[in-house]
Amino acid sequence: MLHLRLITPSDKTDAVVRLIEKTVGTTHLAVVPGAARDPVGDVVMCDVAREAGDELIGGLRALDIDKSGSIAVENIDLSLSYRADKAADEAPGEGADAVLWEQLADATHEESTLSVTYVAFITLATMIAACGVVLDNAILIVGAMAVGPEFGPLAGFCTALVQRAPRLALRSLIAIVAGFAVAMLVTVGFSYFMDGVGLFSQDMLERARPNTAFVYAPDWFSFVVAVLAGIAGMLSLTSAKSGALVGVAISVTTVPAAANAAVALSYGEPGQTWGSTEQLLLNLLGIVLAGTLTLLAQKYFWALQRKRAARSRHV
Template sequence: MLHLRLIVPADRTQAVLHLVENTVGTTHLAVLTGAAREPRGDVILCDVAREAADGLLHELRALGIDRDGSIAVENVDLSLSARADKAEKDAPGEGADAVLWESLTDATHEESTLSVTYLAFLTLATMIAACGVVLDNAILIVGAMAVGPEFGPLAGICTALVRRAPRLAWRSLLALVVGFAVAMAATVGFSLFMDAVGLFDAAALTADRPNTNFIYRPDWFSFVVAVLAGIAGVLSLTSAKSGALVGVAISVTTVPAAANAAVAFGYRSYKQAWGSTEQLLLNLAGIVVAGTLTLLAQKLFWARQRQR
């Protein structure tokens, strides 16, 4: 269940009440007349089944409540109520499958912001992966994958394509391109410093590296894994199962490929640098394609659910 707290201008209270009362899957409706001071209006509280929430939020925005009042949505972790159970039963579909498009857009907008924190995490992840590349250490590679925040902008691009939101697309693309450019440039400097103090060695980069040589040898399996990870990542975001994102992060070779390209470039091993770059681009493309198609499929599925 989700809990909605609405601040509604007094002249639209009856319209909102009519909307809430006629939406399947809503319950626990309460009205506090004149309780809101900034902005002025009535406060309306209600619970709604997750699978019915997206349509209700869309209608509330159509009434201008987000512009002239307020719409706040909270997850209800526990609701001991027979009415809540009935509301969830009456709502179409399953709550775990429901997509809250407004929540998804807001989340991806925040995650795709080109901030100092985002750049720091991506740069640190790339440097950790650089250490894993030189040491041929799979554990460091997996750790770097988990630290990297690049899935946020990738999900933002997928969401922007489906929702036709050019500002979100540009914001996400900027975060992705600038983020990797800064991280790779910093990692080139980091690898040269580590070489100067004797901790990195060009011979280690050109060795057999049985644990990490896949990073600069892209193949169809790379694309297949990226596609599967893109589907899993989008599903974890839309179903509010964020724990699955950790598995997605350690399934794709984006950060390790960027790190290997940076280290190889620093040692002028341009063939290996280009192979790593191909791996990076292949993974990014696979995630975007799969994520976009997954969102389109979910959008079509829920449109049919609402029609029923």
């Protein structure tokens, strides 16, 4: 269940209440006239089944409540209520399958910002991965992949393509390209420093590395894994199962490939540099392709489910 807390102008409160009452899957409606001070208006609260949330939020935005008042949405962890159970049963579909497009767009918009924190995380992850590839240490590689924040802007780019939001697409693309460019540039300097103090060497990079050689040897398995990870990542975002994102992060080799390309570039190794860059691009392409198709499929099947539910209510 979701809890909605609205501030509505007094002249729109009746329309908001009617919208909530006619939306299947809502309950616990409460109206507090004149309670809001900034902006001035009434406070309207209700609970809604997750699978009906997108329809209700879309209706509220059509009434311009997001402009003239406010719409706040919270997840309810526990609701002991017969009415809540009844509302969830009446709502079409299953809550786990529902996509809250407004919530997804807001979350990916924040994750797609080229902030100092984002650049710091992707740079640190790439430097950790650089240590991993030089030492042929799989544990460091896994740790670097878990630290890397690149799935946020990738998800934002997929969402922007499906929602036809060019500004979000451009913001996400800038975060992806600029983030990796800065991270790789800093890692090149980091490699020079580590070589200078005797911790990195060209021999360590060129020796047999059974645990990490895959990062500069792309193949079809790399693309397949990236596609599967992209599907899993999008499903975890849209179903609010964020714990699965950790598994997604350590399934793809974007950060290790970027790190190996940077280290190889610092030692003038064109073969590994190009192979790692190809691995990086292949993973990015697989994730974007899979994530976009997953969102399109969810949008299509959820629309069909809502149409079936609407027809059954009119029978």
